[in-house]
Amino acid sequence: MKSGASERRGCKPDHRRIAEELRERGFAVIRNALPAATIAQLANDLRPHFARTPFGEGAFYGRRTKRFGRLLLRSSLAPALVQHELMTSVAADQLEPFCDCIQLNTTQAIEIHPGEPRQLPHRDDGMWPMPRGLMECLVNVMWPLTPFRRHNGGTLFWPKREAPLSPIDADPSSAVAPEVDPGDAILFLGSTLHSAGANRSLQPRAGIVIGYSLGWLRQHENQFLAYAPETARHFTPALRDLLGYRIHRPNLGCFEGRSPAEALQPVLPDHLAAKDEIIRSHAELLEIFAQRAGRELETA
Numbered sequence: 001m002k003s004g005a006s007e008r009r010g011c012k013p014d015h016r017r018i019a020e021e022l023r024e025r026g027f028a029v030i031r032n033a034l035p036a037a038t039i040a041q042l043a044n045d046l047r048p049h050f051a052r053t054p055f056g057e058g059a060f061y062g063r064r065t066k067r068f069g070r071l072l073l074r075s076s077l078a079p080a081l082v083q084h085e086l087m088t089s090v091a092a093d094q095l096e097p098f099c100d101c102i103q104l105n106t107t108q109a110i111e112i113h114p115g116e117p118r119q120l121p122h123r124d125d126g127m128w129p130m131p132r133g134l135m136e137c138l139v140n141v142m143w144p145l146t147p148f149r150r151h152n153g154g155t156l157f158w159p160k161r162e163a164p165l166s167p168i169d170a171d172p173s174s175a176v177a178p179e180v181d182p183g184d185a186i187l188f189l190g191s192t193l194h195s196a197g198a199n200r201s202l203q204p205r206a207g208i209v210i211g212y213s214l215g216w217l218r219q220h221e222n223q224f225l226a227y228a229p230e231t232a233r234h235f236t237p238a239l240r241d242l243l244g245y246r247i248h249r250p251n252l253g254c255f256e257g258r259s260p261a262e263a264l265q266p267v268l269p270d271h272l273a274a275k276d277e278i279i280r281s282h283a284e285l286l287e288i289f290a291q292r293a294g295r296e297l298e299t300a
């Protein structure tokens, strides 16, 4: 296992508290992670998009709930949100033992309207058909755009130890509904049982989910369609990397056998040399093998 990202960055007290809460309960509240005024501005940028977005289709997404993605195109504040230092470093700390680098899994704005019943309790890592418990795949951050309370659809979390095996049996009265306000954030693991609560109030409840996943997994939101090369080429290198415009060793996500960042060039060559992007153990094996194969060629 690789050393944790927090070790490399120097573990801050905040980090330690969050890591402990994630391990113990599966979720952690971070107060004042961003100024409330920044989130108010973000909410303002998203308002016309919520207004134009139709209600969802299907019982999981909710028929009195509006959702949209591609948040990096919807607000000039979104790049800073998805690259929030504390959130990305906690996510890296949780996930980078199992991958080279984390990636953006999704950006989704969610507005739950009055009268929406509570959502099916679920674990977000259920989207990948993998045996459970092998490793964490996902770290999500919920950024409330309005206050989250139990009565208005605030997200419900079942702390790890108390979570029932069957989600359908999860009793809402045994769930925690963190009371958070714009500027606060709730970090939660992909393995944490949770759901949107019922909105019994007279106002919509809105929030943004930003997810970070293992760098080699299929992303929930297709980042290469959301931000095609013509768009992504104008992002910073760090943001392009986070979207997945980089190779995940060995050679995963390649374009013409090279990093997908090649596809961001304004003029693409018709032909490119494929280039190894491999992990150290493969490189060592290859070196030994290459010597052997070379000798065979000389003596043949």
Ligand SMILES: O=C(O)CCC(=O)C(=O)O
Residues within 6 Å of the ligand: 061, 110, 124, 153, 154, 155, 156, 194, 195, 196, 197, 207
């Ligand atoms: O909006 C919420 O509170 C949570 C929504 C959720 O968990 C989901 O749609 O996966």
Ligand SMILES: [Fe+2]
Residues within 6 Å of the ligand: 122, 123, 124, 194, 195
């Ligand atoms: Fe969820």
